[in-house]
Amino acid sequence: MARMTPDERREAIVDATLRVMIRQGIAATTVRDVAGEMGTSSGLIHHYFASMDDLLAEAFDRVASDDLARTASAVAASDDPVERLATFFDVYNRSGDDWGMQLWLDAWAEASRRPALQQTSRRLNEAWQALVAGLIRDGVAAGSMTCDDSNAVAWRIISLLDGLALQVIAHAHLVVPDDATAWARGYAEDELALERGALRSKAHHEM
Amino acid sequence: MARMTPDERREAIVDATLRVMIRQGIAATTVRDVAGEMGTSSGLIHHYFASMDDLLAEAFDRVASDDLARTASAVAASDDPVERLATFFDVYNRSGDDWGMQLWLDAWAEASRRPALQQTSRRLNEAWQALVAGLIRDGVAAGSMTCDDSNAVAWRIISLLDGLALQVIAHAHLVVPDDATAWARGYAEDELALERGALRSKAHHEM
DNA sequence: AGACCTATTGCGCAGTTGTCCAACAATGCT
DNA sequence: AGCATTGTTGGACAACTGCGCAATAGGTCT
Numbered sequence: 001m002a003r004m005t006p007d008e009r010r011e012a013i014v015d016a017t018l019r020v021m022i023r024q025g026i027a028a029t030t031v032r033d034v035a036g037e038m039g040t041s042s043g044l045i046h047h048y049f050a051s052m053d054d055l056l057a058e059a060f061d062r063v064a065s066d067d068l069a070r071t072a073s074a075v076a077a078s079d080d081p082v083e084r085l086a087t088f089f090d091v092y093n094r095s096g097d098d099w100g101m102q103l104w105l106d107a108w109a110e111a112s113r114r115p116a117l118q119q120t121s122r123r124l125n126e127a128w129q130a131l132v133a134g135l136i137r138d139g140v141a142a143g144s145m146t147c148d149d150s151n152a153v154a155w156r157i158i159s160l161l162d163g164l165a166l167q168v169i170a171h172a173h174l175v176v177p178d179d180a181t182a183w184a185r186g187y188a189e190d191e192l193a194l195e196r197g198a199l200r201s202k203a204h205h206e207m
Numbered sequence: 208m209a210r211m212t213p214d215e216r217r218e219a220i221v222d223a224t225l226r227v228m229i230r231q232g233i234a235a236t237t238v239r240d241v242a243g244e245m246g247t248s249s250g251l252i253h254h255y256f257a258s259m260d261d262l263l264a265e266a267f268d269r270v271a272s273d274d275l276a277r278t279a280s281a282v283a284a285s286d287d288p289v290e291r292l293a294t295f296f297d298v299y300n301r302s303g304d305d306w307g308m309q310l311w312l313d314a315w316a317e318a319s320r321r322p323a324l325q326q327t328s329r330r331l332n333e334a335w336q337a338l339v340a341g342l343i344r345d346g347v348a349a350g351s352m353t354c355d356d357s358n359a360v361a362w363r364i365i366s367l368l369d370g371l372a373l374q375v376i377a378h379a380h381l382v383v384p385d386d387a388t389a390w391a392r393g394y395a396e397d398e399l400a401l402e403r404g405a406l407r408s409k410a411h412h413e414m
Numbered sequence: 415a416g417a418c419c420t421a422t423t424g425c426g427c428a429g430t431t432g433t434c435c436a437a438c439a440a441t442g443c444t
Numbered sequence: 445a446g447c448a449t450t451g452t453t454g455g456a457c458a459a460c461t462g463c464g465c466a467a468t469a470g471g472t473c474t
Contacts, residue, residue: 001451001452001453003439003440003441003450003451003452004451006450006451009451024320025316025319025320027234028320030430030431030432031431031432031433032430032431032432040452040453041452041453041454041455042432042433042453042454043433043434043435043452043453043454043455044451044452044453046432046433046434047450047451047452051432051433052431052432052433102319105312105315105316106316108312108316108373108377109232109312109313109315109316109317110316111377112232112309112376113231113232113235121377121378122377122378125374125377125378126378155374156390158374159367159370159371159373159374159387160366160367160370161370162370162373162374163366163367163368163369163370163371163373164366164370166315166366166369166370166373167332167362167365167366167369170315170318170328170329170332171328171329171332171333180366183363187394208421208422208423210420210421210422210469210470210471211421212421213420213421216421216422237460237461237462238461238462238463239460239461239462247422247423248422248423248424248425249423249424249462249463250422250423250424250425250463250464250465251421251422251423253462253463253464254420254421254422255421258462258463259461259462259463
C-alpha cells in the first residue's frame, strides 16, 4: 500500500478500526479485519500499535473525545444558559450521528475486563458530568436556574439519559414513548425550577 | 465423572455456565471453561446442548427468570400497594445478590449479535415493565396512587433505575451520591402523587 | 448372565485469534 | 551514487475456539 507518514498512518488505522468497531462491535474487532478494511497487511498494525488492546482503547478514546468536544462546542454556541442546556439535550445521545450508543454499551461491558477501556470510559464520563454541572452553575449564577448541588443534579440527568438510551437501543421493538426525551427535559426543568418547555428541542421549536 | 440423570446433568451444566459467565463475562465463556468448572469433558456439553449459543441463552434465561420470579414473590408478600412498590425498590437492582448487574450489561451488549440472547433480554424486560405497571394499576385501583398511564410511568421508573445501575457499575470510583436510590424513590413518589417517604426502604425504615 | 442403552470420555479437525519476524521496498542523508 | 533508516509485506507460529466422533464405562432390562 502507498507509503504514508507515521501520523497519517496511525490516524488511518484508527479510522479503519472505528469503522470495524461500529460495524462488528468491540469484542469482534480483529487485527485482520482492520487490515482488510484499510487494504493493508496485519503486520503493519503491530508496527504502530503495541497490542490490539492499545489500538481499541485509542480508537474508542478518539471517538468518545470527539463526541464530547463536538457537544461542548455546540453548547458553547449560545450565551444564554438555558438555551445552552436545551442545546445539550438536543445533541446528547451519547453518540454522534454516525457511531451510535451501541458502541458505548460495548465499551461499558468490555471495560470491566479491558483496563485500557475502563480508564477512557471513566474519564469521559467524568467529563460529561463536569460539562453539565458547569452549565447548571452558569445558569444559577445568571439567576435563570435554581440548584443546590450542581454535581448531583448533573449526575442524575446523565444517569437518566443513559438509562433512557439503554432502553431504546436494547429493546427497540418495545413501544417507547415518543415523549421519552421530552420526559427527560421535563425532569430537568422541574429539578432546576425552570418554566415548562424551557428546554424544549430547538429543532422542534423552530418548526 | 459421576453419572447423572439427564435432568440433573442439564442443570449442572447450566449452573456451571452461570458461574463462568459471571466470572468471565458472556463473550469469554467457552465450552472448555464450563467443562473445567464441572470437572467433566467438553464433549459432554455438546451432548446436551446443540450449540454454545443455546447454552448461553438458556443459562441467561434461567438466571434472569429466577430473579424476576424472586422479585415478584417478594413483592407479593404484602397486600398494601404502596408497600409492594416500596418492596420493589428494595429488591430491584436488576440482579440477585450473587450475579450482578454486570451480566445484564453483558447480555444487552451481546444481544445485538446473538439473536438467542436478544429474545430473552426483550422478553424479560417486558415482564419487568409489566410487573411495575401492575403494581401501579393496583395502587390506583386502591386509591392510594394517582397515575394516568401506568405503562409509561413503569417504563420511566425502569429506565431510571437501569441508568442509575449503569452508572454505579460502570463508574464505581465516581462519587455516587448515597441517596441515588433515594432519588429514584423520590421521583416515583412525585410521579404517583405519593407522600414523601412513602417508598422509603423498609430495611432502612426499621433501623 | 447377556444384551442393550446412553452418559461420558478424549482426542482430532478446521477455523480464528494476537503476535512476531525475515524479507522487500521506498525514502532520505551524505 | 551508496548507505542507513524505516514503512510495508506476507506468512509462520502457538494458542485458542466450537464442534464432531469413535471408544469406553456405567447402568437397566429381560
